[in-house]
Amino acid sequence: MEESSAKRMIDTMIRYGLRMTEQRRTIVRLFTEAPGFLSAKEVYLEMVATYKGLSFDTVYRNLNVLEKLGVLELFRFEDGNKFKASCSNHSHHHHHFICLACNGVYPLDYCPMRHLKAPDHFKVTKHIFEIYGYCGSCRNNKTDQSRHTLPA
Amino acid sequence: MEESSAKRMIDTMIRYGLRMTEQRRTIVRLFTEAPGFLSAKEVYLEMVATYKGLSFDTVYRNLNVLEKLGVLELFRFEDGNKFKASCSNHSHHHHHFICLACNGVYPLDYCPMRHLKAPDHFKVTKHIFEIYGYCGSCRNNKTDQSRHTLPA
DNA sequence: TCACAAAGTGTAATGGTTACGATTTAATGA
C-alpha cells in the first residue's frame, strides 16, 4: 500500500512536469511511511537529519506544490497547519472524520451540499465540512482525552 | 440594531466580570458599527488613531477574550484570522454562508450533523461547516469575481 | 555529454501573535 501510493504521488508529480529530486522523493516517502499528519516543521526535522544544509524554502515550496497538485491535503488545526497524503481511495469529493487523539483521518462519503439548497441568489463556490472526535480505539484507551486541544 | 447589539455585548462582558475599559468599549463599537469581518491588525489600526500608545497585547488579548465569551466569532480565512460579532438572532447552533466579495455573513439554519449518523465507534465532539460563494448583490455587480482569494 | 531551466541552499526578512515587567485604571467598599 505504501508502495503504490508513493508511486501514484510520484506519477502525478512527473505528469505535471516536476523534477524528481532526492528531496522530493524523501517527502513522498515521509508521507507514505507515516500515514498521519505532518507539519512543515516536522517534515523539515525529519529531512534535515539526512540533508545537512536543507533549506526551509525547499520544504515549504514543495509542500505547497504538492498540495496544489492534489498529492497532499492541507488541514488547518488550531495549533498550526498540517499536511497528509490525499485519501487514495477517494479521489472523488468527500469529507473526513478526524480523531483528536491519534490524528487518524477517516474518509466520509457524505456531503452536506447534496441535501442543502442555497438561497436562489447565492452562488456557492466552495464549502468546508470536517468532523472531529475520537475513533474507536482511542475511545477505549482510558487516557484522559478531555485535555486534547480542539482543532479548528 | 447597533445600539442593542453593543448593549448585549457589554452586558455579557460585565456578566463575566470583565472591566469595561475605554479600549474594550471601542472594540465593541468597531464590531457593531461595521458589521463585517475585522482582522486583529484592522482593529489595531482603527484604535491606534485614538489611543496613541495602544499595545498589540491589548488588542489580541481582548479579541481572544471576547471570542471565548461568545461575543465575537473567529473565522480562519486563507489570508488570516478575522473576527466578527456573533450572529445576534442566532444564539442557537448554526452555520454560515460567507460572501467572498463583500465578506457578508448569512446565518444558515441547517446543520449537516442532524442528517448524518457517525459510525458507532466514533465519538463526535465537534464539527465545522461553512459555505462560501457570492451573495446576490455581489453576483450582480459585474466586477471580475474570479480573482478573489478563496478562504479556508 | 552538455546546456539550461528548475530546484535547492543559506540567510535574512516579514508578519502575525504572544510574553512580560512596569505602569495605569476600573471597580469596590469604607
Place this chain on the structure above:
DNA sequence: TCATTAAATCGTAACCATTACACTTTGTGA
C-alpha cells in the same frame, strides 16, 4: 469621596511560521 487593589494596559521584545532572494547545484532532454 477616596484609598485600595486586582485587572487591564503599555512598551517593547521575543517567538514562530512562513516567505523572499541571490547564488549554487542538479535533473532532464537534446
